[in-house]
Amino acid sequence: MMPTPVELLTIGYELLIGKVVNTNAAWLAAEFTKRGYSVTRITCIGDNEDEIASETKRAIERGAQIIVTTGGLGPTFDDITARSVSKGLSLDCVINEEALKMIEQKYSSLNLPITPERKKMAELPRGSKVLRNPVGTAPGFAVKKGDFLVVGFPGVPQELKEMFKLYADELFPPKGEMVEFFVKARGVPESSAAPVVERLVKANPFLYIKSHPQSSEGSSYIEFHVYSVTSDPRIKSACERVAKELASELIKMGAVIV
């Protein structure tokens, strides 16, 4: 069974000018991988309605089953993710009464009135399930169009993480787990190990091996990462066996396993 393909759409100019490192994408990618999903693409674009709408559409065309957006849910004029996703899905973007209540309660507790900017955060794709934000103010949303699920989270990392934890089991039920084994070797250049890695991956198409040379080819430390995403315990054993075989082949080449 192929893992469910997920795309991440991280939205915000602060990422495009390099002011912010996209740790949200790496965090989400690791979480989805652990749950047995396969992140197939991470796209970062600015707060641009047409681009967000067209990437949402294109994710469907590419065969993704889930797209997760981060960013653009707040009160400022350039927070336009909900409206843009609605456009991409050909859904109306409407005031969601439950979201509005959450926002009203929040501001009422701060003794602040509901302004148009605050009300805007309750405008969500028609049919959305509202996602409560236990840290900040802007609610998230989850909306289906046919079998395609779009989930919108805020861009503030702490808000994203807390909301993901609240809703992950419901929205992204675990489909397996990531099994992984590491082989750390000194004394063999990556290019010498390459044919062995290729043979092992081709003979075991259910797993993947990446070599991560820690500095240049001339020096000698490489971390090999043998992994698979699966719910089958036999695959876990097979990964372990392949990692051992890799280590023994590297030793034959003169490597020291560390």
Added chain:
Amino acid sequence: MMPTPVELLTIGYELLIGKVVNTNAAWLAAEFTKRGYSVTRITCIGDNEDEIASETKRAIERGAQIIVTTGGLGPTFDDITARSVSKGLSLDCVINEEALKMIEQKYSSLNLPITPERKKMAELPRGSKVLRNPVGTAPGFAVKKGDFLVVGFPGVPQELKEMFKLYADELFPPKGEMVEFFVKARGVPESSAAPVVERLVKANPFLYIKSHPQSSEGSSYIEFHVYSVTSDPRIKSACERVAKELASELIKMGAVIV
């Protein structure tokens, strides 16, 4: 004058499983922004020939003038960036004699022979300028198709950075600079500041203001980032003036500028 649009195509499964945070993208985005270019999109995909080829093509269709790839230049079987970019540009991927010489010299200095895996690193899009790698082994490439420039850098951050520094002035000559001013305010929620930010951005379309609330809306610390990419000193003055106006508006709302 609109800044030259650049897309970053960061390649590698290690990014898609969240094993690696994409610091390369943020670093490149900041470097291009400082040089007066505009990064319009950052895409992260796996080592997949068709996807790399089609994203290269699509970047051209979207109006990018430069695409920079990172990753996939090494000796392992899944290092296929040069071949995939060639496909996207409808160019042959051929042994580049200059690249081959660099690689031969490197391995000869390590007393290692040229294997097919090592030779593969010299296969580059036809017509490429070879980029020397002072840290590692895999050379980079720069190739034009019409006015569209594709530059391929390695994914190892230290190699990427050294090679960028070596070739940036030639490949990406400075077209201006990023001018930026920060306003840090306590005591005003982001949603209260939003209408002022919107008015200032609409009145000064040559600049951008992003508000970065440092925690939840209920608390009160926001960093406002007023910036533009320009070679015009009048725009720098205008950004400074707008930052001052923003600060004075926030003070009127009860904020403390810190």
